[in-house]
Amino acid sequence: MRLLLATRNAKKLVELRRILAESTSVELVGLDDVPPYPEEPETALTFEGNALAKARDGVRHTGLPCVADDSGLTVDALNGMPGVFSARWSGRHGDDAANLALLLGQLGDVGDEDRGGAFVCAAALVFPDGREHVVRGEVRGRVLREPRGVNGFGYDPVFVPDGFEISTAEMSADEKDAISHRGKAFRAVAELLGA
Amino acid sequence: MRLLLATRNAKKLVELRRILAESTSVELVGLDDVPPYPEEPETALTFEGNALAKARDGVRHTGLPCVADDSGLTVDALNGMPGVFSARWSGRHGDDAANLALLLGQLGDVGDEDRGGAFVCAAALVFPDGREHVVRGEVRGRVLREPRGVNGFGYDPVFVPDGFEISTAEMSADEKDAISHRGKAFRAVAELLGA
Numbered sequence: 284m285r286l287l288l289a290t291r292n293a294k295k296l297v298e299l300r301r302i303l304a305e306s307t308s309v310e311l312v313g314l315d316d317v318p319p320y321p322e323e324p325e326t327a328l329t330f331e332g333n334a335l336a337k338a339r340d341g342v343r344h345t346g347l348p349c350v351a352d353d354s355g356l357t358v359d360a361l362n363g364m365p366g367v368f369s370a371r372w373s374g375r376h377g378d379d380a381a382n383l384a385l386l387l388g389q390l391g392d393v394g395d396e397d398r399g400g401a402f403v404c405a406a407a408l409v410f411p412d413g414r415e416h417v418v419r420g421e422v423r424g425r426v427l428r429e430p431r432g433v434n435g436f437g438y439d440p441v442f443v444p445d446g447f448e449i450s451t452a453e454m455s456a457d458e459k460d461a462i463s464h465r466g467k468a469f470r471a472v473a474e475l476l477g478a
Numbered sequence: 479m480r481l482l483l484a485t486r487n488a489k490k491l492v493e494l495r496r497i498l499a500e501s502t503s504v505e506l507v508g509l510d511d512v513p514p515y516p517e518e519p520e521t522a523l524t525f526e527g528n529a530l531a532k533a534r535d536g537v538r539h540t541g542l543p544c545v546a547d548d549s550g551l552t553v554d555a556l557n558g559m560p561g562v563f564s565a566r567w568s569g570r571h572g573d574d575a576a577n578l579a580l581l582l583g584q585l586g587d588v589g590d591e592d593r594g595g596a597f598v599c600a601a602a603l604v605f606p607d608g609r610e611h612v613v614r615g616e617v618r619g620r621v622l623r624e625p626r627g628v629n630g631f632g633y634d635p636v637f638v639p640d641g642f643e644i645s646t647a648e649m650s651a652d653e654k655d656a657i658s659h660r661g662k663a664f665r666a667v668a669e670l671l672g673a
Contacts, residue, residue, distance in 0.1 A: 326587055328555055360523055362557035374583020385580070388569020392521055 285310045286476075287317060289341040289351035298460055299350065299469045309476060312347075320344035330354060330367055330405035331417045338407035338415075346411055350472055354404035354464055356438045358426060360390060360397045369437065379437055383430065387441065390426060398426045402442060402451075404464035406472050416475050420467025435459060480505045481671075482512060484536040484546035493655055494545065494664045504671060507542075515539035525549060525562055525600035526612045533602040533610075541606055545667055549599035549660060551633045553621060555585060555592045564632065574632055578625065582636065585621060593621045597637060597646075601663035603670055611670050615662025619646075630654060 286309045288299055296313045303309045314322075323340060325333040333353035341349030355369030365372040365386065373381035390398065401423045408416045423445045430440035432452030439452035444462055451459050460466045481504045483494055491508045498504045509517075518535060520528040528548035536544030550564030560567040560581065568576035585593065596618045603611045618640045625635035627647030634647035639657055646654050655661045 324587055326589060328588075328592060361559050361563070362561065364556055364559050366557065368556070368584055371587070372584065374580055374586065385569055389563055389567065391569065392519055392566070393523075394521060397523060 284308070285312060285347055287311075287341045287345055287347040287349040288313055289337045289349055291315055294456075295352070295465070298465065299472070302466070302469045302473050303476070317345050317347070325353065325367070327353075328367060330403055331407070331419070333367060334405040334407035335409070335415065335417055338409040342409045342411055348408070348410045350406060350408050352404055352406040352465060352468060354402065354468075356386075356400060356426075356442065357403055358386070358390070358398075358400040360393045360399075366403075383438055383441060386426070386438065387428065387430075390428075395425075400424065400426055400442070402438075402444075402464040404468040406465075406468035408472050408475055416472075418468050418471035418475070420464040420469075420471065422462055422464045422467070479503070480507060480542050482506075482536045482540055482542040482544040483508055484532045484544055486510055489651075490547070490660070493660065494667070497661070497664045497668050498671070512540050512542070520548065520562070522548075523562060525598055526602070526614070528562060529600040529602035530604070530610065530612055533604040537604045537606055543603070543605045545601060545603050547599055547601040547660060547663060549597065549663075551581075551595060551621075551637065552598050553581070553585070553593075553595040555588045555594075561598075578633055578636060581621070581633065582623065582625075585623075590620075595619065595621055595637070597633075597639075597659040599659040599663040601660075601667050603667050611667075613663050613666035613670070615659040615664075615666065617657055617659045617662070 288296055288311055291314050300311045303311060327333040327336055330353045334351050337351030338349045355366050357363040357366050370377055373385045375381050401421045404420045406418050424443050427441045431450045432440050435452045440450055442451050483491055483506055486509050495506045498506060522528040522531055525548045529546050532546030533544045550561050552558040552561050565572055568580045570576050596616045599615045601613050619638050622636045626645045627635050630647045635645055637646050
């Protein structure tokens with residue numbers, strides 16, 4: 284079965300392909316492997332809503348079964364924000380440095396006991412026959428006061444998962460995948476695919 | 479009875495004094511009218527927690543019964559944030575222009591149907607004998623896409639209360655006080671004082 288992962292992010296493709304390879308015979312393709320179609324902005328206010336909208340779009344435009352994900356950092360002291368706004372928290376879409384600096388500034392007066400949060404990933408799987416599934420992966424942790432590490436992207440340098448002493452930007456890609464929100468969500472998708 | 483309003487904001491003093499004058503014989507004083515004491519930063523994660531902490535501090539340092547308030551803008555699409563972070567949303571405390579610009583940037587992709595929110599004020603009244611009260615005033619409305627009006631402060635230029643077509647920065651002080659979150663909370667305090 285050909286399956287579209289609605290992303291242009293090569294790392295996501297590799298990660299899902301590796302997870303699927305363990306247990307299924309799916310041929311995974313990305314947005315760069317199918318005829319281009321207009322991609323809608325992410326306007327839902329939940330990770331699940333954005334993932335589902337992207338997966339539905341993928342099915343509608345390609346006729347393939349489609350997986351799409353949306354993820355971000357939820358901080359308890361901010362009532363779960365940046366959340367779906369994670370990539371545009373500073374108002375500038377995709378400006379990781381500005382988003383991270385803003386988050387640290389906002390949490391400047393917040394004590395260690397209130398710096399808990401989670402990386403969250405929702406993954407939607409939609410089939411051309413209309414079947415729809417949405418799964419969620421989470422990794423709980425806490426937000427540091429200063430960035431640490433150079434791996435990963437986004438808020439990785441300020442997030443330490445529970446049970447660890449290093450940030451997700453100080454982990455290797457394999458270490459991070461093993462515990463990550465996206466890894467959990469993608470493994471749940473693999474199970475849905477009959478793995 | 480002398481009552482301390484734990485603020486250096488003359489407008490707040492005038493507003494509460496006017497509300498109290500209607501019905502009680504309280505002599506209201508502000509922080510500039512009492513011997514100075516160290517003011518703690520606002521570190522609670524609720525309006526009620528910050529108001530109560532400030533009022534308790536006022537009682538402890540002056541021996542007077544004390545009223546204190548904490549207020550901000552809660553936006554539905556941001557899970558109730560900026561909330562207690564309203565005055566430091568941009569990471570720069572008290573920078574109204576930066577806070578407002580950031581909020582508009584964050585809500586750039588958010589549709590009209592999801593721009594609801596509320597101005598919220600919690601007011602705490604604490605007596606030297608240990609009695610404590612906390613009340614809350616709210617005014618629901620929606621967040622505009624562009625600032626309008628020059629009155630008020632903070633997020634006033636982008637907030638239109640339900641039932642109105644003008645922002646709270648386009649209202650006169652009297653118009654705003656009549657419907658405002660702080661007016662509601664202060665009137666509730668006046669009732670607690672036996673008005």
